[in-house]
Amino acid sequence: MNEDCRPVVLVVDDTPDNLKLMSGLLKDLYRVKIANSGEKALSIAASDTPPDLILLDIMMPGMDGYEVCRRLRGDRATRDIPVIFLTAMTSAEDEEMGLRLGAVDYITKPISPATVLARVETHLKLKASADFLRDKADYLESEVARRTREISAIQDVTILAMASLAETRDSDTGNHIRRTQYYVRALAEKLKDHPRFVSALDDGVIDMLFKSAPLHDIGKVGIPDKILLKPGRFEPHEFEIMKTHTTLGRDAIEHAEQSLGTPVAFLAMAKEIAFAHQEKWDGGGYPMGIGGDDIPVSARLMAVADVYDALISRRVYKDGMPHEKAVQIIRESSGSHFDPDIVEAFLSLQDEFKAIAARFADSDGDMQKKKQYLEQAAGTP
Helix, strand or coil: CCCCCCCEEEEECCCHHHHHHHHHHHCCCCEEEEECCHHHHHHHHCCCCCCCEEEECCCCCCCCHHHHHHHHHHCCCCCCCCEEEEECCCCHHHHHHHHHCCCCEEEECCCCHHHHHHHHHHHHHHHHHHHHHHHHHHHHHHHHHHHHHHHHHHHHHHHHHHHHHHHCCCCCCCHHHHHHHHHHHHHHHHHCCCCCCCCCCCHHHHHHHHHHHHHHHHHHHHCCHHHHCCCCCCCHHHHHHHHCHHHHHHHHHHHHHHHHCCCCHHHHHHHHHHHHCCCCCCCCCCCCCCCHHHCCHHHHHHHHHHHHHHHHCCECCECCCCHHHHHHHHHHCECCCECHHHHHHHHHCHHHHHHHHHHCCCCHHHHHHHHHHHHHHHCCC
16 A cells, blocks of 8 residues: 555644544545644654644643644744644734744634635645755755865875875874874863963864874975985084975975965965974074064964974984973973963873873884885985
């Protein structure tokens, strides 16, 4: 047997004769449900098979029709069911009240069968159109959300791939990217309500920080191997070349942004970080030698994260520094290398930093692969 797909009309009236009359009028065209009280009407409307339209009497004992309509409109699950008041209350004030409460129509008794049928048909057609548009809007919204997630995932993968390319060329492992991402986010979350940072850090900015942080050293791809892979201290002229990785990184990201032909917020932040994360609070850094609040907040956060990770991480040619020693160095560099308020945040988060470092620690296998790469790049047998 084919399922009856006709629209469902709920008739609500406390008088049995009225329910019988309306059921008889509607049954050949629609599936009819009946309720002899406001409470029962609300229960049917909130069920898994709600009606497509409600014909609602006003004068009922207990909960009257006005209150039923209020509750229907106040519930997200039932607010879109059209309500037609079908009542013996004939004054203009009564009709005004019913329409103000959200009813789509108002029919007075005694009824004209042709009028009731015509208005029921009209409002069911309007509801069907509204449902179609609502379903289409919901579908489009879900598609937009799905495509947005896809684009975001593609961006994330692309960023990590670009950043990993830069990391493969020096003594860091790929875990450095992940650690610094999480350090920066922890610092930003800690500082977002701080008076100095509240206007610069919100949830959207913090998401962009997390997304763009891996590109902080992308400019290293432009540094010659003989300098980038040197295990000891740089000669002065070598250090000058090494310092250009900040400008190279900024320019590479800017070129990518120009190729897109439109500004991209997280790339703008990535440029800030790549270009300015080697600046120092006292103006002694590079490439511009700026200091204090002239250094972008994103770069100041990255400076602490990057230095901490450089201190505690082991390299092919050296062991990492103990966490406590790294904390001491950063504390002592407050007001010189680092923004004092960011250092205070770091100190309060030092256990979280230690946990992040452990979570993304470099394994012996990571270090062995890095050693092999460095040997091959240096031409060592």
